[in-house]
Amino acid sequence: MNKPYIINTHSHVNMLKNLPVEQAVKTCSNENIIIIIPSYNNKSIFEVDELTKQFDNVYGYVGVFPEEVKEFSDKTLSDMETIIKNNKKIIGIGEVGLDYYWDKSFVDLQKEVFIKQIEFANEMNLPLNIHCREAFDDTLEILKQYNKNSVAIMHCFSGSIEFAKECIKQGIYIALGGVVTFKNAVKVKEVASEIPLEYLLLETDDPYLTPVPHRGTENQPSYVKLVAQEIAQIRGISTDEVASAATKNALKIFNTLTF
Numbered sequence: 454m455n456k457p458y459i460i461n462t463h464s465h466v467n468m469l470k471n472l473p474v475e476q477a478v479k480t481c482s483n484e485n486i487i488i489i490i491p492s493y494n495n496k497s498i499f500e501v502d503e504l505t506k507q508f509d510n511v512y513g514y515v516g517v518f519p520e521e522v523k524e525f526s527d528k529t530l531s532d533m534e535t536i537i538k539n540n541k542k543i544i545g546i547g548e549v550g551l552d553y554y555w556d557k558s559f560v561d562l563q564k565e566v567f568i569k570q571i572e573f574a575n576e577m578n579l580p581l582n583i584h585c586r587e588a589f590d591d592t593l594e595i596l597k598q599y600n601k602n603s604v605a606i607m608h609c610f611s612g613s614i615e616f617a618k619e620c621i622k623q624g625i626y627i628a629l630g631g632v633v634t635f636k637n638a639v640k641v642k643e644v645a646s647e648i649p650l651e652y653l654l655l656e657t658d659d660p661y662l663t664p665v666p667h668r669g670t671e672n673q674p675s676y677v678k679l680v681a682q683e684i685a686q687i688r689g690i691s692t693d694e695v696a697s698a699a700t701k702n703a704l705k706i707f708n709t710l711t712f
């Protein structure tokens with residue numbers, strides 16, 4: 454029997470240092486894994502656009518990451534719009550959001566650019582892939598207030614089960630990555646165990662956050678199956694069941710994605 458497809462909803466495969474992108478993508482293709490690559494700044498939107506054209510099993514998001522918002526401009530938005538209009542494999546806006554972990558000196562600008570990109574996603578009628586680090590309340594507040602019609606995904610979810618439930622109440626999806634395999638990731642394991650499968654998505658955020666048993670080496674997109682495996686173990690169901698549920702969710706969100 455064929456392995457079910459897995460959609461890795463967040464992989465920076467273009468940022469791997471120890472593995473050529475062709476090889477990482479090929480491994481995924483052999484294992485029925487589809488990759489969606491987020492952009493993070495003005496330049497990477499073009500790189501992601503190119504990569505989706507180069508590989509069948511690669512899709513992309515365009516967007517500017519919270520740490521890079523100082524370079525965001527109207528030109529960024531018009532470039533993003535041009536890319537979207539010309540490339541059906543750009544299937545969302547990301548990664549966008551708020552990050553209060555690294556630098557809190559330009560929180561207002563982060564919020565302003567996040568709101569602009571939410572409104573842009575609404576206008577384009579595309580889903581949002583959201584980076585939220587230590588900014589839980591503000592992220593949810595802004596989404597409640599400004600997001601009208603885009604499905605939102607909390608990428609690499611790191612909040613509590615209570616926050617996960619708050620998100621799900623708003624129709625927001627929860628994407629889990631390698632952290633769920635960490636022995637001390639009690640909160641994320643609790644989220645993996647308790648959220649309805651209908652709101653689960655899988656990802657790796659490679660080259661960061663390498664799952665067990667590869668910690669200490671560079672993460673790669675095919676390790677998404679280890680994330681599915683761990684969630685399956687936590688929930689006491691099969692890995693295929695987790696993979697199929699997450700893929701079904703992803704196909705519902707990204708309704709232009711085909712394979």
Ligand code: NI
Binds near residue numbers: 463465491548658
């Ligand atoms: Ni990322």
